[in-house]
Amino acid sequence: MRYSVFTLMKQALAGHRGWGPAWRDAQPKPAYDVIIIGGGGHGLATAHYLAKTHGIANVAVIEKGWIGSGNAGRNTTIIRSNYLLPGNNPFYELSMKLWEGLEQDLNYNTMVSQRGVLNLYHSDGQRDAYARRGNAMRMHGVDAELLDRAGVRRMLPFLDFDNARFPIQGGLLQRRGGTARHDAVVWGYARAASDRGVDIIQNCEVTGFLRDGDRVTGVETTRGQIKANKVGMAVAGNTSRVAQMAGLRLPIESHVLQAFVSEAIKPFIPGVVTFGAGHFYISQSDKGGLVFGGDIDGYNSYAQRGNLPTVEEVCEGGMALMPAIGRVRMLRSWGGIMDMSMDGSPIIDHSPLAGLYLNAGWCYGGFKATPASGYCFAHLLARDESHPTASAYRLDRFATGHLLDEKGVGAQPNLH
Numbered sequence: 357m358r359y360s361v362f363t364l365m366k367q368a369l370a371g372h373r374g375w376g377p378a379w380r381d382a383q384p385k386p387a388y389d390v391i392i393i394g395g396g397g398h399g400l401a402t403a404h405y406l407a408k409t410h411g412i413a414n415v416a417v418i419e420k421g422w423i424g425s426g427n428a429g430r431n432t433t434i435i436r437s438n439y440l441l442p443g444n445n446p447f448y449e450l451s452m453k454l455w456e457g458l459e460q461d462l463n464y465n466t467m468v469s470q471r472g473v474l475n476l477y478h479s480d481g482q483r484d485a486y487a488r489r490g491n492a493m494r495m496h497g498v499d500a501e502l503l504d505r506a507g508v509r510r511m512l513p514f515l516d517f518d519n520a521r522f523p524i525q526g527g528l529l530q531r532r533g534g535t536a537r538h539d540a541v542v543w544g545y546a547r548a549a550s551d552r553g554v555d556i557i558q559n560c561e562v563t564g565f566l567r568d569g570d571r572v573t574g575v576e577t578t579r580g581q582i583k584a585n586k587v588g589m590a591v592a593g594n595t596s597r598v599a600q601m602a603g604l605r606l607p608i609e610s611h612v613l614q615a616f617v618s619e620a621i622k623p624f625i626p627g628v629v630t631f632g633a634g635h636f637y638i639s640q641s642d643k644g645g646l647v648f649g650g651d652i653d654g655y656n657s658y659a660q661r662g663n664l665p666t667v668e669e670v671c672e673g674g675m676a677l678m679p680a681i682g683r684v685r686m687l688r689s690w691g692g693i694m695d696m697s698m699d700g701s702p703i704i705d706h707s708p709l710a711g712l713y714l715n716a717g718w719c720y721g722g723f724k725a726t727p728a729s730g731y732c733f734a735h736l737l738a739r740d741e742s743h744p745t746a747s748a749y750r751l752d753r754f755a756t757g758h759l760l761d762e763k764g765v766g767a768q769p770n771l772h
């Protein structure tokens with residue numbers, strides 16, 4: 357069923373009894389051309405582009421829970437392409453361009469809202485670093501504006517500009533950045549992929565790999581063996597656990613990241629704002645809730661819940677930036693498992709085993725990458741070669757030293 361205003365009117369006249377499920381909840385077949393492990397945004401986007409761009413629809417997406425139950429449904433929904441390094445910038449800009457056409461592509465309202473992303477700076481050194489990043493963005497054809505203090509004040513007059521420790525000097529603004537509705541992205545990709553024949557198999561955990569020597573030939577699951585010519589992993593925070601089943605040890609640590617939502621209040625934050633002197637970012641949802649987060653909890657974990665010291669630290673960041681939110685009540689918080697790579701950049705590459713492909717290391721920035729990640733992973737799976745914009749995301753860069761350390765902080769997951 358195609359969604360349109362006419363479909364809506366027709367269904368309204370019929371009492372809304374004619375809507376069908378958005379995607380098929382499929383049963384596993386014995387074999388597929390491609391199996392993708394992980395029904396998050398990246399796995400489903402990969403399936404969509406495999407079917408749409410490469411005509412490969414004999415594909416299964418295998419999800420241990422329900423689709424979107426991982427980070428895809430837990431993130432703070434920020435999308436942006438304000439990257440410095442040449443290995444990152446074109447990839448994230450490809451993602452931004454795909455976001456800009458996503459609703460038409462999927463025929464689904466993913467609520468992409470280009471309301472702007474503003475990174476605040478609080479010192480001369482930070483201003484110079486942001487000016488450099490903004491210039492690099494513009495040289496790649498990406499929009500960027502460096503605002504001074506007066507420019508930020510015009511947009512966000514309620515910030516604490518004269519905070520004794522962290523006075524605000526200005527900010528780097530990407531107007532095309534913003535937010536998208538995270539679970540609508542999952543549902544939209546699932547629906548589009550399913551329409552093209554992809555099987556979405558939920559409640560099916562991958563528990564091992566079928567091997568023929570050094571070649572992966574399928575997966576063991578809680579619902580039996582399934583064979584495939586190619587198997588792609590897109591399991592985010594579970595990457596090291598699933599890779600271990602294939603005997604691989606990857607340069608990835610799993611960490612918890614928490615998110616928070618307040619009660620709904622009148623609109624007052626126009627876009628996404630990040631605090632440059634700590635780790636705090638905030639936006640306001642269309643329902644009025646403040647959506648915010650900060651740093652990872654700082655210890656390795658596979659648990660989808662965090663701890664109180666980080667809650668306190670995040671709220672302190674918020675209070676240092678905008679004391680006006682001090683009396684707003686927090687409604688909900690939750691955690692997700694981050695696949696933190698050791699240079700803060702992802703991996704989209706072959707694995708050392710023939711037939712097994714890796715999509716991992718998204719740290720806490722993988723939501724914005726969802727369209728480009730799916731697009732480039734589908735390219736790799738279909739053609740056995742990297743997409744040009746993802747060619748720097750090689751696994752062997754950790755051995756050869758060609759790291760993509762966007763922030764220049766080394767192998768320190770909490771600083772990426």
Ligand SMILES: Cc1cc2nc3c(=O)[nH]c(=O)nc-3n(C[C@H](O)[C@H](O)[C@H](O)COP(=O)(O)OP(=O)(O)OC[C@H]3O[C@@H](n4cnc5c(N)ncnc54)[C@H](O)[C@@H]3O)c2cc1C
Pocket residue numbers: 393394395396397398399418419420421422423424425426427428429430431432433434435560561562563590591592593594598613614615649690691692693694718719720721722723724725
């Ligand atoms: C609190 C929080 C805030 C964030 N904020 C942002 C943000 O604002 N902007 C941004 O760009 N990014 C953000 N991120 C990061 C982003 O959400 C992730 O990088 C991205 O969602 C990861 O890709 P994914 O959607 O495919 O992962 P997931 O949705 O986690 O998908 C992986 C799937 O694999 C499944 N799986 C795991 N093991 C198996 C198995 N053995 N068998 C079958 N299935 C399995 C899981 O159940 C899961 O559904 C945030 C993350 C969190 C947790």
